[in-house]
Amino acid sequence: xxxxxxxxxxxxxxxxxxxxxxxxxxxxxxxxxxxxxxxxxxxxxxxxxxxxxxxxxxxxxxxxxxxxxxxxxxxxxxxxxxxxxxxxxxxxxxxxxxxxxxxxxxxxxxxxxxxxxxxxxxxxxxxxxxxxxxxxxxxxxxxxxxxxxxxxxxxxxxxxxxxxxxxxxxxxxxxxxxxxxxxxxxxxxxxxxxxxxxxxxxxxxxxxxxxxxxxxxxxxxxxxxxxxxxxxxxxxxxxxxxxxxxxxxxxxxxxxxxxxxxxxxxxxxxxxxxxxxxxxxxxxxxxxxxxxxxxxxxxxxxxxxxxxxxxxxxxxxxxxxxxxxxxx
Amino acid sequence: xxxxxxxxxxxxxxxxxxxxxxxxxxxxxxxxxxxxxxxxxxxxxxxxxxxxxxxxxxxxxxxxxxxxxxxxxxxxxxxxxxxxxxxxxxxxxxxxxxxxxxxxxxxxxxxxxxxxxxxxxxxxxxxxxxxxxxxxxxxxxxxxxxxxxxxxxxxxxxxxxxxxxxxxxxxxxxxxxxxxxxxxxxxxxxxxxxxxxxxxxxxxxxxxxxxxxxxxxxxxxxxxxxxxxxxxxxxxxxxxxxxxxxxxxxxxxxxxxxxxxxxxxxxxxxxxxxxxxxxxxxxxxxxxxxxxxxxxxxxxxxxxxxxxxxxxxxxxxxxxxxxxxxxx
Numbered sequence: 205x206x207x208x209x210x211x212x213x214x215x216x217x218x219x220x221x222x223x224x225x226x227x228x229x230x231x232x233x234x235x236x237x238x239x240x241x242x243x244x245x246x247x248x249x250x251x252x253x254x255x256x257x258x259x260x261x262x263x264x265x266x267x268x269x270x271x272x273x274x275x276x277x278x279x280x281x282x283x284x285x286x287x288x289x290x291x292x293x294x295x296x297x298x299x300x301x302x303x304x305x306x307x308x309x310x311x312x313x314x315x316x317x318x319x320x321x322x323x324x325x326x327x328x329x330x331x332x333x334x335x336x337x338x339x340x341x342x343x344x345x346x347x348x349x350x351x352x353x354x355x356x357x358x359x360x361x362x363x364x365x366x367x368x369x370x371x372x373x374x375x376x377x378x379x380x381x382x383x384x385x386x387x388x389x390x391x392x393x394x395x396x397x398x399x400x401x402x403x404x405x406x407x408x409x410x411x412x413x414x415x416x417x418x419x420x421x422x423x424x425x426x427x428x429x430x431x432x433x434x435x436x437x438x439x440x441x442x443x444x445x446x447x448x449x450x451x452x453x454x455x456x457x458x459x460x461x462x463x464x465x466x467x468x469x470x471x472x473x474x475x476x477x478x479x480x481x482x483x484x485x486x487x488x489x490x491x492x493x494x495x496x497x498x499x500x501x502x503x504x505x506x507x508x509x510x511x512x513x514x515x516x517x518x519x520x521x522x523x524x525x526x527x528x529x530x531x532x
Numbered sequence: 533x534x535x536x537x538x539x540x541x542x543x544x545x546x547x548x549x550x551x552x553x554x555x556x557x558x559x560x561x562x563x564x565x566x567x568x569x570x571x572x573x574x575x576x577x578x579x580x581x582x583x584x585x586x587x588x589x590x591x592x593x594x595x596x597x598x599x600x601x602x603x604x605x606x607x608x609x610x611x612x613x614x615x616x617x618x619x620x621x622x623x624x625x626x627x628x629x630x631x632x633x634x635x636x637x638x639x640x641x642x643x644x645x646x647x648x649x650x651x652x653x654x655x656x657x658x659x660x661x662x663x664x665x666x667x668x669x670x671x672x673x674x675x676x677x678x679x680x681x682x683x684x685x686x687x688x689x690x691x692x693x694x695x696x697x698x699x700x701x702x703x704x705x706x707x708x709x710x711x712x713x714x715x716x717x718x719x720x721x722x723x724x725x726x727x728x729x730x731x732x733x734x735x736x737x738x739x740x741x742x743x744x745x746x747x748x749x750x751x752x753x754x755x756x757x758x759x760x761x762x763x764x765x766x767x768x769x770x771x772x773x774x775x776x777x778x779x780x781x782x783x784x785x786x787x788x789x790x791x792x793x794x795x796x797x798x799x800x801x802x803x804x805x806x807x808x809x810x811x812x813x814x815x816x817x818x819x820x821x822x823x824x825x826x827x828x829x830x831x832x833x834x835x836x837x838x839x840x841x842x843x844x845x846x847x848x849x850x851x852x853x854x855x856x857x858x859x860x
Contacts, residue, residue: 224794228674305856331860333668336844338859340661343820343847344813346556390806452797465816466552469780469808478718480797485672488793492671512845512855516664519671527840528633531666532659 207233208498209268210491211293213258213285214275215239215246217453218298221487222273223249229491231521235268236260264292264319270501271296271494275487283308290316290323290508294501296494298328298486305331313508322501324509327493328486329477330354334459336511337475341461345471348463349394353381353402357455357482365430366407369423371415374443376450378406381458389460392470398433405436408450410443455482492519535561536826537596538819539621541586541613542603543567543574545781546626549815550601551578557819559849563596564588592620592647598829599624599822611636618644618651618836622829624822626656626814633659641836650829652837655821656814657805658682662787664839665803669789673799676791677722681709681730685783685810693758694735697751699743702771704778706734709786717788720798726761733764736778738771783810820847 496518824846
C-alpha cells in the first residue's frame with residue numbers, strides 16, 4: 205500500500221500536532237511543511253522531510269501532495285488559504301468561526317469543484333466531533349434538547365483578552381463547566397440554562413511590577429462578552445508559577461442530548477472529551493479526516509465537505525470487512 | 533416533500549417502537565405492519581394503517597414500501613428474512629449476533645445487489661451507535677484502548693436463563709457496570725479488566741410455591757457463562773413487586789477510548805447512553821437509518837451497508853445547508 209502523502213501548511217501548535225499525528229498513522233507520510241517564511245529559518249521535528257516554500261504549492265506544482273492540511277488561523281489565514289489551495293489540492297482545515305461557516309463552505313465548494321478536488325472544512329472537535337454528536341443526538345431523539353459544555357480547558361481567546369489589560373504581564377484563562385448544570389441535564393431535567401449557569405471562568409494572572417491588582421481584577425470581571433456574564437475568579441501568581449503549572453493546553457467538553465421517545469421514555473446521550481492537549485487531539489482528527497478526503501478524491505468526489513458528509517468507514521485504515529469483524 | 537413510506541415486519545417490542553418513532557419523524561409514514569399471522573388477529577396502535585399479510589411482500593408486490601424495517605429476532609428471523617427481503621426492498625435490521633455479522637453481511641449484500649436495493653444491517657445502539665463511537669475513538673486516538681460497559685439495564689437473555697431454572701416463576705436480570713472500573717478508565721489508567729471487574733449482575737426472582745430459595749440462588753450464581761464469572765446478587769420478591777417495579781426495559785452503557793497523542797498527552801473519549809426504554813430507543817435509531825437508506829437508494833446505491841458506511845448527513849431531514857448552519 206502506498207502511504208497517503210500529506211503536506212502541512214502553517215507550523216504553529218496545530219501544524220506541529222499534525223506532524224506528530226502522522227507518526228501514529230503508518231499509512232500516512234509527511235512530504236513537506238510549507239511556509240511563507242524563508243524555509244531555511246524553519247526547523248521541524250521530523251528528520252529527512254523538507255521545509256518548503258509556499259511557492260512550491262502554486263499552480264498545483266507540489267504533485268507529491270495527496271492532501272494538504274491547512275493549519276493556519278480562522279480569522280485571516282483559512283478564509284483566504286482554503287479556497288485558494290482547494291483549487292489545486294485536496295485540503296483539510298479546522299475553520300472554527302461558526303457564524304462564517306456557510307460563507308467559507310461556499311467559497312471552498314466553488315474552488316474545489318473547479319479544481320476537481322475535495323475540501324473538508326471545520327474539522328476537529330468543535331466544530332467536528334461535537335458537531336457529529338449533535339447530529340446523531342438530534343436524529344435519534346428528534347424530540348429533545350441539546351447541550352454543549354466546554355472545559356475544563358484553556359481558552360486562547362480569553363487568555364489573550366486578559367493579557368491585553370494594562371498591568372498584566374501574562375495570563376491563562378480556563379473555561380470550566382458548572383457541575384450542577386451538567387447534573388441537571390444528565391438527570392433529564394431539560395433545564396433552561398443561562399450563560400452564567402453553564403460555565404465559570406478562572407484566570408491565572410501575572411502582574412507587571414507595580415500594577416494595581418484590584419483594578420486589573422475589576423477590568424477582567426467587567427469585560428463585556430468575555431467575562432461580564434460569568435462568575436469569574438482571578439488568581440494572581442508569579443511568572444514562574446504560570447510557566448510551571450499552566451503551560452499546557454488541556455481542553456475538553458460535553459455534548460448532551462436529552463429527550464423522550466414517543467412512548468414517553470426519557471433518554472440521555474452524553475459525549476465527553478478530556479484532552480491533555482487540545483492542539484494535538486485536533487491534529488489527530490485532521491489526519492484521520494485527511495485519510496477520508498484522499499479516499500473520496502480517489503473515488504472521484506469533488507467539492508466542499510464537512511464531517512457530516514463523510515461515511516465513518518473512510519476514516520479508518522481498516523477494510524470494511526475488518527471493521528465489521530472488529531468494531532461493529 | 534413526499535414522506536418516506538415505511539413498512540414494519542414483526543410486531544414485538546421493536547416493531548411497536550418503530551411504529552411510535554414514525555410519529556416523531558414527520559417526513560416518514562407507516563404504510564403497513566406485515567405479519568405471518570392472520571392480519572385480522574393483529575391489532576396495531578396507529579389508526580388508518582392496515583395490518584397486511586407477508587404474502588403482500590412477495591415478489592416485490594408492496595410497491596408502496598420505500599423501506600422495510602425488519603423487527604424480528606437475530607437468532608432465527610433475521611438471518612432468513614433480511615436477505616430474502618433485501619432482494620425485493622430496501623431493508624433495515626437490528627441483527628445483533630456479533631459473531632455472525634460477517635456471514636449475515638455477505639448474504640444481505642448478495643441479495644441486495646441482485647435486487648438493486650440497499651440493506652442496512654446491525655442498526656441500533658450496540659451494534660450501531662456504540663460501534664460508531666468505537667470507530668471514531670480508534671481513528672482519532674490510534675494508540676489507546678477500547679472499553680465498552682453495558683447497563684444499568686435489563687438483559688433479556690439473562691432474564692430468560694433465570695426463568696428456565698426449576699422453581700422460578702418469573703425473573704428480571706439487570707446488568708450493572710462497576711463504577712470503580714469506569715472511574716479507572718476515565719482516569720486514563722488503561723486497566724486490564726476481568727469480566728468480574730467490569731459488571732455485576734442483579735436478579736429479581738419470583739419463586740414458585742414451595743421452591744427452595746437457597747437452591748435457586750445457588751443455581752443462578754453457578755450458571756456457566758451467564759453468571760459464574762460475575763458477582764451476582766439475587767433478590768426474592770413477589771410477582772406483584774416484580775410487575776410493579778421491574779416491568780420496564782431500561783438500558784444503556786458506556787463506550788470509552790483512552791489513549792495518548794504522539795506528544796504523550798492522555799486523552800479520554802467517553803460516550804454514554806441512559807435509556808428509559810431499550811426497544812424504543814433502538815426503534816428511533818432504525819427510523820433515522822431508514823431515512824438514510826431511502827436517500828442512498830434514490831441516489832442509486834445498492835448492497836449491504838452498516839452504520840460505518842452511512843454519511844451522517846443522510847440521517848437528518850435537514851438539508852446540508854441547514855445542518856451546517858445549525859449543528860456544525
